Amino acid sequence: xxxxxxxxxxxxxxxxxxxxxxxxxxxxxxxxxxxxxxxxxxxxxxxxxxxxxxxxxxxxxxxxxxxxxxxxxxxxxxxxxxxxxxxxxxxxxxxxxxxxxxxxxxxxxxxxxxxxxxxxxxxxxxxxxxxxxxxxxxxxxxxxxxxxxxxxxxxxxxxxxxxxxxxxxxxxxxxxxxxxxxxxxxxxxxxxxxxxxxxxxxxxxxxxxxxxxxxxxxxxxxxxxxxxxxxxxxxxxxxxxxxxxxxxxxxxxxxxxxxxxxxxxxxxxxxxxxxxxxxxxxxxxxxxxxxxxxxxxxxxxxxxxxxxxxxxxxxxxxxxxxxxxxxxxxxxxxxxxxxxxxxxxxxxxxxxxxxxxx
Ligand SMILES: NC(=O)c1ccc[n+]([C@@H]2O[C@H](COP(=O)([O-])OP(=O)(O)OC[C@H]3O[C@@H](n4cnc5c(N)ncnc54)[C@H](O)[C@@H]3O)[C@@H](O)[C@H]2O)c1
Numbered sequence: 001x002x003x004x005x006x007x008x009x010x011x012x013x014x015x016x017x018x019x020x021x022x023x024x025x026x027x028x029x030x031x032x033x034x035x036x037x038x039x040x041x042x043x044x045x046x047x048x049x050x051x052x053x054x055x056x057x058x059x060x061x062x063x064x065x066x067x068x069x070x071x072x073x074x075x076x077x078x079x080x081x082x083x084x085x086x087x088x089x090x091x092x093x094x095x096x097x098x099x100x101x102x103x104x105x106x107x108x109x110x111x112x113x114x115x116x117x118x119x120x121x122x123x124x125x126x127x128x129x130x131x132x133x134x135x136x137x138x139x140x141x142x143x144x145x146x147x148x149x150x151x152x153x154x155x156x157x158x159x160x161x162x163x164x165x166x167x168x169x170x171x172x173x174x175x176x177x178x179x180x181x182x183x184x185x186x187x188x189x190x191x192x193x194x195x196x197x198x199x200x201x202x203x204x205x206x207x208x209x210x211x212x213x214x215x216x217x218x219x220x221x222x223x224x225x226x227x228x229x230x231x232x233x234x235x236x237x238x239x240x241x242x243x244x245x246x247x248x249x250x251x252x253x254x255x256x257x258x259x260x261x262x263x264x265x266x267x268x269x270x271x272x273x274x275x276x277x278x279x280x281x282x283x284x285x286x287x288x289x290x291x292x293x294x295x296x297x298x299x300x301x302x303x304x305x306x307x308x309x310x311x312x313x314x315x316x317x318x319x320x321x322x323x324x325x326x327x328x329x330x331x332x333x334x335x336x337x338x339x340x341x342x343x344x345x346x347x348x349x350x351x352x353x354x355x356x357x358x
Pocket of ligand 1: 038039040041044045066067068071098099100101102104124125126127128131132133134135136137138146147164165166167168169172175176255256257
């Protein structure tokens with residue numbers, strides 16, 4: 001078992017049965033417990049949880065439709081109604097069992113209901129384990145705008161058990177790898193190389209690598225929990241990535257990680273275009289990422305719409321689109337103000353690349 005100190009809670013990495021999850025449940029023995037799942041974690045993860053922890057057999061299970069388009073205030077509203085129907089009080093406990101959608105939404109739902117009740121994250125996707133369950137960001141989308149409504153709110157604990165990865169579909173595994181690659185791009189060439197090696201050997205997951213990736217996120221968040229400065233480097237690939245994810249939400253449904261990977265290629269291109277990243281390094285990054293994460297076909301209308309969406313990015317300040325840029329692998333800067341026309345030119349460049357998704 002590996003233990004990590006987060007902002008004001010504990011993260012544990014290892015088998016759930018050997019963790020302090022059971023003891024924590026004992027502390028809530030007289031409370032009602034609610035487990036929030038989606039249809040896939042209901043089928044693949046909930047049986048293990050309930051058979052391993054007998055006391056959860058009486059828990060209420062709320063299940064949400066899977067899919068980013070359901071990360072909405074309307075669905076959250078239904079859950080608040082259900083919690084009211086079950087007469088859930090502030091002393092009860094919510095357990096979020098799922099990927100980033102469930103931990104983001106479940107955390108948001110718990111934080112707003114009766115001004116906040118305790119919640120635990122049990123991430124079941126790779127992306128959830130290395131990223132979404134850590135750092136206290138919770139929320140829902142507003143139409144096509146990602147995570148537009150939300151609050152910073154920490155769980156009482158996060159338990160990361162890689163056992164859940166055995167049922168995760170391959171494309172979702174790659175979605176998680178994208179956020180891990182981001183951790184490499186922004187902090188260390190050596191970490192990046194280890195992640196690329198891990199991607200070649202998906203059957204055997206290195207706990208040490210998971211631990212190191214979790215630590216990257218956790219350390220950055222601990223230094224800047226409310227994203228006033230340093231934490232912004234975690235947004236590398238996300239300014240464009242969120243727009244890609246939002247724009248294609250109703251059509252190609254590109255996963256969060258895949259969208260971030262596309263965002264990282266494009267933001268690396270931007271880094272080269274403004275004279276920060278050298279041309280050879282950019283070519284390496286483009287080759288690495290586009291060989292794993294294909295680019296969607298871009299149209300002129302799509303490019304106009306995506307550029308307009310960038311204007312609404314929540315990281316913007318004083319009307320400027322702010323973006324992370326790479327100087328080098330392991331050296332990322334944030335709050336770079338980029339003109340709208342440079343984004344337009346970047347999208348046009350990738351439209352012309354014609355590496356299209358099948
Ligand atoms: N809060 C943060 O700091 C943060 C950081 C990164 C991403 N996010 C958010 O996280 C979300 C993406 O997370 P995600 O990729 O985990 O998406 P997700 O929760 O939608 O999960 C992806 C798919 O995998 C399925 N799944 C999850 N675990 C499974 C398992 N063990 N077995 C079988 N199927 C399983 C889900 O049902 C879903 O269909 C996005 O909404 C993104 O905005 C949040």
